[in-house]
Amino acid sequence: MTSWIYRMSARIGALFQKSRLDRELKEELAAHIDLATEENIRRGMDPAAARRQALREFGSRDSAMELHRQTRGLPVLENFIQDVRHAISVLTRRPLLLATTTLSIAIGVGLNVAVYSVLQRVLFDAEIAVGEPEGVVNIGPGFSYPNYEDLRDSGAVANLAARQTSSLTWRNGDATSTASARVVSANFFDVIGVRPLYGEAFGSQNMAGGIDMAGRVVVAYEFWQQRLGGSRATIGQTLSLNGWPYVVVGVLSKGFYSMVGPMVTADVYVPISERVATALNDCRAAQFDLIGRQSNAMTREQTLAALRVAAQRLESQFPEANRGLGRNLTVSPVGAMTMLVSPQVRRAVLTAAAALYLLAGLVLLTACMNVAGMLAARAIERGSEISIRMALGATRGRIIQQLLAESLVIAALGCAAGAALWIAGATAIPNMAVLADAGMHVAPGPLPFLYCLALTILVTVCCGLAPAVTANHIQPGVGLKPRQAGFQIRRWTLGRSLVAGQVAVCFVLLTGASVLLVSLLRQQVTDPGFDVAHTISIQMRLPTAAQGPQALPRSFTGLGSMVETLPGVESVTCVRFPPLAFLPVSARVHHADSNRDGAFTADLYPVGPQYFETMGIPLDRGRDFNDEDLRLASANETAGVINRTFAERYFRETDPIGRRLVIEEREIGQDRVVRIVGVARDSKLRSLNEDRHPVFYVPEASRSLIVRVSGGTGVAARTLERMFADREPGAVVTVSPMESQLALALRPARMGAAVLLALGGIGVVLAMIGLQGIIAYTVARRTFEIGIRVALGATRTAIMRMVFSDTFLVLGVGSFAGSLLSFALVGALRPLLAADQRLTNPLPLLGVLTLLLIAGLAVSLRPARRAAKVDPMTALRKE
């Protein structure tokens, strides 16, 4: 074995000393011949004959050297290195080709890697770097704090931790911002088996320095680096979170993060306490996710069974609060989509992920087709060279290997450039204003090196296949004969299929973009059904520790009456979620005089008093909510308002006012009876392009305010902002006019259209480069034919028409395939479109077709001109 290793290393070493070894061998062989010659002379031959004799006895020097090289080195590797070197020198002689192909691949790969690493974060890396992940399980669906304590103490799992996603106010100097947080039980880090980089996790109850458990915080590495200065001295410092002092006891290592939402990682980890969580004594508040470490040698099924037993005990003790606790309990391994617990969310995210991947894949495919087309054209160009080499004994395999080396060089360069693009993007993305506005702290994953490597191989094969197939058709020796006149040109070649494929892909992308643009235009003129010009939405996050007499009131009633006194304010109400924020809550509802079987689904929208007056939504009948309704909101029977669609659909001719409905609330496990007091006109609730659907408004107090002002919203918003900042600087209050809320609602469609347009644009540029290449190439090949045509009397126009007809043929085939494909894509865009938007609208298709035709004509103009200028005499003589 050791001698084998020695021999291999000697052989590999020989590869790197090729020139020295060759020089030495040459010298040695020369010495051999000289020695032999001298001996022959001594034997009495004349010098010339002596040398001839010596050479004859030696045999072929070339084959001796070749044999020597093969013995000392690794022929396969050497061939490969030689091919790559050759490919590099060939490609550097065509810098334009190299640059174009590398750029195409770089764009495709960069996009692909970006999508991959983002999706990896969102879908699979919910919680990474868990120590010994086999033993750690997620336990769903959600538990109240008392239930968590009981399950923890039941011993069903060895150690059980609770966690919750939250957002805390963080007062840093004079500025207040939010910090995304994991509110966790003190044993959280023990359960997941993670030790902090510096300091310790929450540690034991009686920690040195006497810091009480509720006042300790562990910070994430990124947060520590970017927001706290990244110094060791951070340990022991105090952060003001939610108005409470928290002492930093630990800094987590770089590799650990915990996702609190798509692409959002937790900044800080704080122990569960009243300072950061509410309703800790409420058995019904199922607000914590559990994560447990199984006892050794327990399977997930056994853990599930043990937990169910414990849960059923809780059910029988408190049947009111815990109905279905055991039945709904799930146990799943950590890592896979932890936070995407709801199936709807999971489906939506997966669909979006698939669509993104498809798009990135399509762009990469276009890039590959482009490169393949260019390389295939080059293979034909070099046809005579290749056929001569075949005639001299090169095998087809060897030739194809060489062509693949070229595509490997391009793929490797392109992938490296693509990875560089992504790294540049990854450093830029977290600082993007759009994301900062949306309150997202994005932490893209590290460069997925293996993935890049796999892409390189994939791209090499994709790009190299077409040239290899082309080269495979070349017959040995053909290149030696005088070139045949170019009459055998096939009308449809591999190169053309590739360009047509690219046209098809950008056709799809552009159609998608134009469909979204049409939808955007429609949404912009859509009437949301409420007054946008005079309303302001106020979101607030108040510290749990209110300080001083000037602190903001904690209840809606207090906040409302405070805001109402300001000049210019006409009325104030509150909502659980601002409208058009894509946050629906639907509920099953049935008439009080029928049973559950007649239940139907409606959106449940909790609002405050004077909601309809404040929002400027006219009431068809009945009245608005008032303060009395809010006061009775938790009573057995509350007031409710339905929208017009609800009334038309479920009350038909009868008057709904005074009728009673039952809302089945599974969360609480108790039904709620609502008496209808009003019918409001329809307004948009989830998004601007939603369909008309039944909505049910119920009274509820919350701190998300909507204010109606008499004048312009801009000035009023600033006044309000200043007032809140003066009253309580430790609070995070966002005041935004409803117009900006509207812009926010358009953001998904706008971003989708922008992405598709950008991709489509890139695709068009790539396809046009390919198209021009193929047309120019065809013209060059047909010079002879064109010469004959001109000699026979064809006009310049006729010749140009001939070239353009080629362009149209490729574009036509591509567009036809593209239009078929785009029907599939547009279906996927459904969720972003207005319900009544026709998907088969021919206008976008026609627009895209026109654009492609104009671009195609533009790029084939030069080759066409060149064709028209062909001088018959020169052309015929050349052949």
Place this chain on the structure above:
Amino acid sequence: MDKKLDLLQGTLDLMVLQTLAAMGPQHGYGVARRIEQISGDKIILNQGTIYAALVRLQQRRLIKAEWGTSDNNRRARYYSLTARGRKQLEERATNWQRIASVMDRIFDQPAAEEPNK
């Protein structure tokens, strides 16, 4: 791996080793010439092939090479046996002789008479 060498190649390697053992350090031409002489020019050696054998033996650390000067002041590469090579030569020579004697005995058997049909 050594056992898998095909006979001719193995034979040439063994000849080179034995030549170096008998003559001491020697250049490539000397080795090739010596083999031809000893065999009474019965082995028609393409002298060039000797260099592949020499590099192979070097890789196995059976011989080592040094640049030196020939009798008539010509710079040449001199090959000599290593300790490992000497040991290997002994083993392989013994083995070779045993095989050869067995083969001799096998061919020495009198031919059987043709059986009657």
